[in-house]
Amino acid sequence: MLSRRYLIRSGAGIAALSALPVPAWATGTPHARKGHDELSGEDIHLTIDRTHFETGGRSGHAVTVNGTVPGPLIRLREGQDVRLHVTNNLDEDSSIHWHGLLLPFQYDGVPGVSFPGIRPGETFTYEFPIRQAGTYWWHSHSGLQEQMGHYGPIIIEPAMDHDAHRGAAWDRDHVVLLSEFTPMHPHEVMHKLKVGEHYFNRQMMTATDGDMSLADRLMWGRMRMNPRDISDVTGAEYTYLVNGHGPADDLRLMFNPGERVRLRVINGSAMTFFNFRIPGTEMLVVQADGQDVDPVPVEEFQIGVAETYDVIVQPADGAHCIVAEAMDRSGMGVATLTSQPSARAEAPPLREPVTLTMTDMGMGGMDHGDGHAMDHSMRDTSLLPAHVATGPGVDMVSAMPVDRMDYPGLGLDNVGHRVLRYTDLKAANANPRRAPERELQIHLTGNMERYMWSFDGRKFSAVTDNPIRFGFDERVRVTLVNDTMMAHPIHLHGHFFELVNGADDRHQPLKHTVIVQPGSKAAFDLTANEPGDWAFHCHLLYHMHAGMMQVVTVRPLA
Numbered sequence: 001m002l003s004r005r006y007l008i009r010s011g012a013g014i015a016a017l018s019a020l021p022v023p024a025w026a027t028g029t030p031h032a033r034k035g036h037d038e039l040s041g042e043d044i045h046l047t048i049d050r051t052h053f054e055t056g057g058r059s060g061h062a063v064t065v066n067g068t069v070p071g072p073l074i075r076l077r078e079g080q081d082v083r084l085h086v087t088n089n090l091d092e093d094s095s096i097h098w099h100g101l102l103l104p105f106q107y108d109g110v111p112g113v114s115f116p117g118i119r120p121g122e123t124f125t126y127e128f129p130i131r132q133a134g135t136y137w138w139h140s141h142s143g144l145q146e147q148m149g150h151y152g153p154i155i156i157e158p159a160m161d162h163d164a165h166r167g168a169a170w171d172r173d174h175v176v177l178l179s180e181f182t183p184m185h186p187h188e189v190m191h192k193l194k195v196g197e198h199y200f201n202r203q204m205m206t207a208t209d210g211d212m213s214l215a216d217r218l219m220w221g222r223m224r225m226n227p228r229d230i231s232d233v234t235g236a237e238y239t240y241l242v243n244g245h246g247p248a249d250d251l252r253l254m255f256n257p258g259e260r261v262r263l264r265v266i267n268g269s270a271m272t273f274f275n276f277r278i279p280g281t282e283m284l285v286v287q288a289d290g291q292d293v294d295p296v297p298v299e300e301f302q303i304g305v306a307e308t309y310d311v312i313v314q315p316a317d318g319a320h321c322i323v324a325e326a327m328d329r330s331g332m333g334v335a336t337l338t339s340q341p342s343a344r345a346e347a348p349p350l351r352e353p354v355t356l357t358m359t360d361m362g363m364g365g366m367d368h369g370d371g372h373a374m375d376h377s378m379r380d381t382s383l384l385p386a387h388v389a390t391g392p393g394v395d396m397v398s399a400m401p402v403d404r405m406d407y408p409g410l411g412l413d414n415v416g417h418r419v420l421r422y423t424d425l426k427a428a429n430a431n432p433r434r435a436p437e438r439e440l441q442i443h444l445t446g447n448m449e450r451y452m453w454s455f456d457g458r459k460f461s462a463v464t465d466n467p468i469r470f471g472f473d474e475r476v477r478v479t480l481v482n483d484t485m486m487a488h489p490i491h492l493h494g495h496f497f498e499l500v501n502g503a504d505d506r507h508q509p510l511k512h513t514v515i516v517q518p519g520s521k522a523a524f525d526l527t528a529n530e531p532g533d534w535a536f537h538c539h540l541l542y543h544m545h546a547g548m549m550q551v552v553t554v555r556p557l558a
Contacts (some may be wrong), residue, residue: 029061033068034244036152036175040075047087048094048118048140053149053181054286055246056239060183062149063090063140069244070177071138071152078133078159084126084205086118093117093142096126097493097535098154099306100136100290100512103128105532108493110141112464113535113551117142133158134290135264135308137177144186146541147270153177155264156290162512166296166548168286168312173262174253178324178333179269180238180301181246186270190542193232194451200234201306229448229485230354230410232542233271234329240272242324242335250344251335257317261337264310267303271539273327273487273515275302275412276309278320278337279348283311285380285420291496291510292428301420302327302409304489304515307418319343325486327410329353354411356485356518384483388443389457393547395447398483404520405501410487422501425509431498433506436477436525439469444482444490444516444538444548451546453538459547460537468536468550471557479523482516488543491517492532494550497524513539528554 032051039046043090053062053069065071088094095117097109107126111117118124125141139151153175159490182189192200245251255261263283265276277283277300285296287310295312303309317339324333381390384398408419446453455463470476477500480490490511498508500523508525516522537549 005241019491029149030067030147032062034071034249036068036073036177036243037066038075042081043083043085044074045085046072046096047089048150048497049089051149055181055241056248058181058183058239060181061185062383063145064149065152069149069181069241070179071150073136073153073155075081075157077157078130080130082128082130082146083549085123086126087123088118088120092118093119094145094150095140096138097141098126098136098138099491100134100308101154102131102494102530105494105534106529108532108534110493110535113533127195130156132156132290134268134287135310136290137266137268137308139268141535144190144270144541144545147182147189148188149181151177151179151268153264153266153268161300161323164192168284169260169303170262170312171259172255173264175264175266176253176335177241177243177266177268178272178274178320179241180233180272181241182237182239184237186297186541189233189237190545191338193542200232200237224325229356230328231272231326231330232486232540234281234328235326238272238326238331240274240324240326240331240333242322242333245335245349247332247334252341252344253322253335253337254341255315255337255339257339257431260312260314262310262312264308265303266308269304269305271305273302273304273409273489274324274333275300275327275409277323277325278313278315279323281313281315281320281506283313285309285311288509289496289513290509293509294426294428296420296424297418298420298424299417300412300415302412302515304487304513304539306489306491306513307511307515313337315339319345321345321347323347325350325355351411356410370403384443384457385441388445391451391457392450393447393454393459394445394457394483395449396445396483396485398481398519401481401483401519401521403516403522405499405522407520409515409517422499422509425499425501426503426507427498427509430506431508431510433503434475434527437475439477439479441479441481442468444480444484446484446486446543446548448484448486451542453543453546453548455548455550460549461547463550467533467553470552470554472524472528472531472554474557476526476528477523478526479521480514480516482518485518487515487517488548489513489539489540490537492526492536494530494532495526495528495534497526499524530554534552
């Protein structure tokens with residue numbers, strides 16, 4: 001007879017085996033390749049499939065395009081026409097949004113807003129002229145497929161050969177697409193966030209962490225808020241990727257000694273702000289969100305989800321570590337930029353975790369006394385304007401939001417070297433001078449405990465019949481007020497807007513995505529000159545999925 005001890009030990013062994021990653025060959029699912037192929041021309045074919053992905057000991061399902069993570073680099077030229085034939089082999093609807101591209105709204109690729117989506121087994125053809133140049137990207141706008149690998153880069157060459165960017169020429173370029181991988185299904189990630197917003201946070205403060213006073217600790221406790229609540233999903237769950245490669249994959253990007261290298265940095269992640277640097281190497285920022293800017297020398301920059309920055313570097317001969325450190329400093333993506341094929345640069349250690357301050361609560365400059373005034377104002381919804389809906393979805397109010405365009409990003413305000421700020425950006429080419437005709441204020445709202453996110457207190461499902469309306473060619477100054485304690489990268493489809501960042505009105509930088517810092521406000525000037533219905537949302541995937549999205553409709557006023 002089998003002993004009880006034998007059965008227990010056998011059961012434990014079976015349980016341990018069942019917890020191991022299942023190899024792709026055992027599931028019958030194709031294995032995703034790391035890195036991207038390159039496609040160009042007037043007819044481009046893309047196929048969406050379910051695959052399997054592995055890196056650094058983590059393994060799980062993926063949704064890939066043409067079998068790779070990221071999907072293919074699509075290289076186009078300004079002035080050409082393109083037809084993109086997208087076949088969906090999934091058992092669910094899918095889509096592709098061409099992030100940052102100017103195109104007819106019916107080809108923007110947002111199901112329920114601009115087209116019905118691509119059903120299983122069907123092929124949809126996107127067809128539009130290429131009206132711009134620069135660095136962009138594409139991704140799914142269906143469900144949570146973007147988290148699973150459904151994204152890729154776009155490079156659009158200018159109609160004429162590239163200029164020297166006012167002396168900043170380059171000899172070669174590399175795409176550096178930042179993202180994350182988790183073996184956990186994204187719907188399970190969403191479920192865990194709804195159950196407990198700190199589920200993935202392994203950097204919670206203890207009673208002895210940091211130099212916070214007892215009064216401040218009590219204040220945070222009364223607000224039911226956590227000063228280490230920087231990122232919803234962290235390195236405890238994510239493996240951070242560079243061009244589909246985790247840190248264990250030892251990705252190398254080559255250059256020849258003496259070359260100037262253009263790095264096209266794209267944040268194609270679902271949820272992660274990255275702090276990007278190459279220790280010991282200066283970077284010259286020459287483009288933001290695909291648009292030329294006057295060159296800015298920096299040693300580090302924060303890149304929000306969906307933003308792009310092009311930088312030019314002239315590295316010394318040898319190996320240099322490309323570091324994309326998660327904003328909460330729970331992990332990093334790494335690669336080696338090297339002139340020696342066998343050389344590998346060692347990654348620096350993670351820096352100390354970031355802790356939020358009272359300014360991040362929208363309380364900068366207030367006299368908090370014993371903390372009761374602060375506790376009251378953070379939840380006093382009477383401070384909100386009348387157009388903001390209140391209720392269970394709104395549990396925070398920024399009492400004194402201030403413009404933080406000059407803020408380099410959480411954790412980068414005291415690093416001791418040059419860090420990019422929005423106030424450094426100036427458009428390289430003059431914009432038409434035109435004053436705004438009206439002003440619009442939109443509040444970014446949420447309840448972090450319930451994981452509810454919204455614009456003006458209304459979730460997307462509640463506002464689809466009441467879009468934000470702009471007259472065609474109307475010039476509007478939009479001010480975003482962040483009533484939450486998290487940074488939000490806000491993206492408007494189909495348009496570029498001008499950041500109101502202190503530059504003169506002819507050289508406000510053009511962007512399609514702006515980070516609105518915690519407890520702050522940010523303004524942009526928009527000329528609504530692209531007719532149709534457009535998505536407008538936070539580009540943190542789970543925030544958008546939880547309701548922080550609206551529709552912008554552009555129609556003639558008459």
